[in-house]
Amino acid sequence: MPVLISPAEREYIINGVDHNIRADGRGRLDYRQIVIETGLIPQASGSARCRLGEGTDVLVGVNVEVGQVDMEGDDEVIRERKSKRGRVICNVECSPIASQQFAGRGAEDFNNELTQTLDRVLNGPQGGLNLEKLCIIPGAECWVVNIDALILDYAGNLLDMVFITTRAALHNTKVPKTIITKTEDGLEFDFSDDMEDAERIEGWENVPIAVTLSKIGSRHIVDATPLEELTVDARLLVAVNKNGKICGVQKGGSGSIEPSLLNEMIQTGGTIGQHVIQKLDEQLEREEKETSKKIVRNESVGKLGFFAAI
The missing domain is CATH 3.30.230.70 (GHMP Kinase, N-terminal domain)
Structure with missing residues (x-):
């Protein structure tokens, strides 16, 4: 059974994104x-x-x-x-x-x-x-x-x-x-x-990660929740490596993306992706050092929490 969303919920999400306040308190460009x-x-x-x-x-x-x-x-x-x-x-x-x-x-x-x-x-x-x-x-x-x-x-x-x-x-x-x-x-x-x-x-x-930017209304967000995904007009996957180089772009969804917005979304994806990789690598390096100190390989558990606000 497909998941449905009411017109009121849709309007609430679109207005929140427009004002940079999402339902869970994040801004448009914040990851969980x-x-x-x-x-x-x-x-x-x-x-x-x-x-x-x-x-x-x-x-x-x-x-x-x-x-x-x-x-x-x-x-x-x-x-x-x-x-x-x-x-x-x-x-x-x-x-x-x-x-x-x-x-x-x-x-x-x-x-x-x-x-x-x-x-x-x-x-x-x-x-x-x-x-x-x-x-x-x-x-x-x-x-x-x-x-x-x-x-x-x-x-x-x-x-x-x-x-x-x-x-x-x-x-x-x-x-x-x-x-x-x-x-x-x-x-x-x-x-x-x-x-x-x-x-x-x-x-x-040098392996890239993906940053999925979702167009909701006239704005775009990252890290969409399931309810937000139901209001998405179009999405853009931007693959980016640690140097911020764009390694691939893939458009999804039935809606269109204006050329000016498309360029903005690609640039945003590159900047956010580079930031995410930096935080990820810092955590992996920390975890490796902690593990080597304990001698027992892979014993430690690392946590990575950050917000990629631009």
């Missing part, structure tokens, strides 16, 4: 508090869990395994480039208990949309990860980075949280050191058993 935990899945190469306010809850596990390089494609140049790169495979699933709208067949389309968006950014030219460093033997074996995200609870702003949690999980991911030797039959490889030799995936720090 984000709580981050890393290293929650012992069997995974890396993992993270992020909770947004009292609602949206996302768990991401990263598994790194050896696989075949991707040699598909009609263009020889593309195949040659792929033969020297590792692979990233994304999968996002919404738990049916997270929200009514995730029950039944409707969840499949939603899962596909979230998966394709994450995959398009991470495998794009501005995805951040150095895929060439993940190649073990060109044309043969490579590291395959499997990213699995599970939506545990829903209270709006899913895409932003999926990207933030994925970035935190990649920070927590370690890849075993690869030892390559030449033999009469060609190249062979082995791995170091010492996990202290393992390293993070090169370029993880």
Whole structure:
């Protein structure tokens, strides 16, 4: 059953946004508090869990395994480039208990949309990860980075949280050191058993996050709640990295966005995204130091709370 909103509620939300006072007390460009935990899945190469306010809850596990390089494609140049790169495979699933709208067949389309968006950014030219460093033997074996995200609870702003949690999980991911030797039959490889030799995936720090800007009335907001999402005319996803560089833009919703407002929303997304990544990295660095002091890896739980007001 679709969630409905009354005309009075809609008017209340639009007027609040227009006056920069939202129902929960935030301004138009304020995020709810984000709580981050890393290293929650012992069997995974890396993992993270992020909770947004009292609602949206996302768990991401990263598994790194050896696989075949991707040699598909009609263009020889593309195949040659792929033969020297590792692979990233994304999968996002919404738990049916997270929200009514995730029950039944409707969840499949939603899962596909979230998966394709994450995959398009991470495998794009501005995805951040150095895929060439993940190649073990060109044309043969490579590291395959499997990213699995599970939506545990829903209270709006899913895409932003999926990207933030994925970035935190990649920070927590370690890849075993690869030892390559030449033999009469060609190249062979082995791995170091010492996990202290393992390293993070090169370029993880350049992985972008998403900032979803929602147009309500003549204004736009970030981190929309479920009720606010019901009043959205159009939304704009802006993928941005730690340097504030725009790595991708995707428009959603049936409404239009005026050119002048579009430019403003893109600039706002870049500024807010850079601020969010700075706070996220500060927390991840703090947590890592606390964990190393305790010796027990991933024991500590970090919290990140901030408001990205511009």
